[in-house]
Amino acid sequence: METTINISENKETKKGKAPLLVSSPKAAVEPQPKRGFKKGLAIFDFLLRLCATGAALGAAATVGTAQQTLPFFTQFFQFQAQYNDLPTLVFFLIAMAVVSGYLILSMPFSIICIIRPYATTPRLILVVFDTAMAGLTIASGSAVAAIMYLAHNGNSNTNWLPICQQFGDFCQAVSGAVVGSFIAGTLLLFIIILSAFILRRSS
Amino acid sequence: METTINISENKETKKGKAPLLVSSPKAAVEPQPKRGFKKGLAIFDFLLRLCATGAALGAAATVGTAQQTLPFFTQFFQFQAQYNDLPTLVFFLIAMAVVSGYLILSMPFSIICIIRPYATTPRLILVVFDTAMAGLTIASGSAVAAIMYLAHNGNSNTNWLPICQQFGDFCQAVSGAVVGSFIAGTLLLFIIILSAFILRRSS
Numbered sequence: 002m003e004t005t006i007n008i009s010e011n012k013e014t015k016k017g018k019a020p021l022l023v024s025s026p027k028a029a030v031e032p033q034p035k036r037g038f039k040k041g042l043a044i045f046d047f048l049l050r051l052c053a054t055g056a057a058l059g060a061a062a063t064v065g066t067a068q069q070t071l072p073f074f075t076q077f078f079q080f081q082a083q084y085n086d087l088p089t090l091v092f093f094l095i096a097m098a099v100v101s102g103y104l105i106l107s108m109p110f111s112i113i114c115i116i117r118p119y120a121t122t123p124r125l126i127l128v129v130f131d132t133a134m135a136g137l138t139i140a141s142g143s144a145v146a147a148i149m150y151l152a153h154n155g156n157s158n159t160n161w162l163p164i165c166q167q168f169g170d171f172c173q174a175v176s177g178a179v180v181g182s183f184i185a186g187t188l189l190l191f192i193i194i195l196s197a198f199i200l201r202r203s204s
Numbered sequence: 205m206e207t208t209i210n211i212s213e214n215k216e217t218k219k220g221k222a223p224l225l226v227s228s229p230k231a232a233v234e235p236q237p238k239r240g241f242k243k244g245l246a247i248f249d250f251l252l253r254l255c256a257t258g259a260a261l262g263a264a265a266t267v268g269t270a271q272q273t274l275p276f277f278t279q280f281f282q283f284q285a286q287y288n289d290l291p292t293l294v295f296f297l298i299a300m301a302v303v304s305g306y307l308i309l310s311m312p313f314s315i316i317c318i319i320r321p322y323a324t325t326p327r328l329i330l331v332v333f334d335t336a337m338a339g340l341t342i343a344s345g346s347a348v349a350a351i352m353y354l355a356h357n358g359n360s361n362t363n364w365l366p367i368c369q370q371f372g373d374f375c376q377a378v379s380g381a382v383v384g385s386f387i388a389g390t391l392l393l394f395i396i397i398l399s400a401f402i403l404r405r406s407s
């Protein structure tokens with residue numbers, strides 16, 4: 002008679018343990034394929050970050066080295082153009098240097114997010130700084146774009162003459178840098194949206 | 205003897221049901237105070253959105269109506285300044301109108317997110333468009349800031365003379381609008397970071 006009692010108790014214990022296994026470990030709540038998907042998104046984030054670093058560094062280097070000296074000069078003056086002739090270009094150079102530095106420093110955090118796709122704290126830190134840096138990149142790129150438009154076309158209403166007729170090579174180099182900065186800014190915006198998808202609760 | 209078997213079975217059934225209750229409904233996984241916290245964040249998001257709308261609309265209206273006619277004129281020409289003298293200001297006006305329109309249209313989604321703080325799809329839609337609009341706001345504001353810096357100070361290297369000595373009131377109005385657009389842009393960046401915190405898995 003006692004043996005039958007033991008058997009019935011064992012059955013109930015097994016029934017009781019099954020849901021316990023479901024509720025406690027994370028791997029069961031968020032299944033394996035989804036974990037792989039999140040890891041893929043994190044790796045994509047790292048690759049985008051690499052591209053953005055390249056674009057920002059390229060933009061900074063292009064503006065920093067862009068220099069043009071005209072072949073003719075007067076007794077007192079030599080016609081020369083470089084980045085520190087325009088305060089906006091100085092701002093652009095500093096902003097691109099800051100963004101490049103941040104992007105390089107952010108890579109260890111991005112790698113942590115690849116190793117642990119469910120860690121939210123490093124991801125949130127990345128989102129906060131990414132947003133600030135995206136703002137800085139777009140602001141500096143856009144300011145230089147406005148000035149370069151003026152340098153190419155001038156403005157008859159305000160009597161600002163185009164300078165790119167004389168300094169064509171300089172203008173081309175800076176315009177290329179503007180494109181680079183906009184690529185970096187767009188990539189950063191994509192990284193922010195990607196982070197939002199990674200942070201999304203898998204419910 | 206049979207009664208004692210029944211009692212032991214009931215005990216086991218209760219033990220088995222307890223974890224089942226924990227794992228199935230959402231309210232148990234994410235407790236009530238946290239739900240209130242998320243709701244509070246969603247309401248804060250709505251308020252920030254209202255402020256950003258005000259700032260963007262104000263900036264658009266200020267630039268659109270800024271106009272100054274100088275008190276002297278020649279036989280052929282009257283000195284007048286308004287937004288369509290500078291292409292950057294036209295871009296700024298369009299961008300601010302688009303951002304204001306988007307912010308007003310986004311409010312129903314923001315209200316849905318207040319009512320259902322755990323709905324991720326409307327929140328993700330908001331994040332994607334907020335990011336794009338933050339980029340547009342900062343780009344247009346920054347472009348006008350660069351042009352206005354030039355209008356205030358001029359640039360001796362490129363022979364661009366300051367025009368704000370003549371058109372002081374016009375320059376002041378546009379500079380105010382730039383401040384408004386930067387406020388709107390900063391609020392949008394805050395809204396993106398806030399959305400990331402709301403989307404964060406509560407694990």
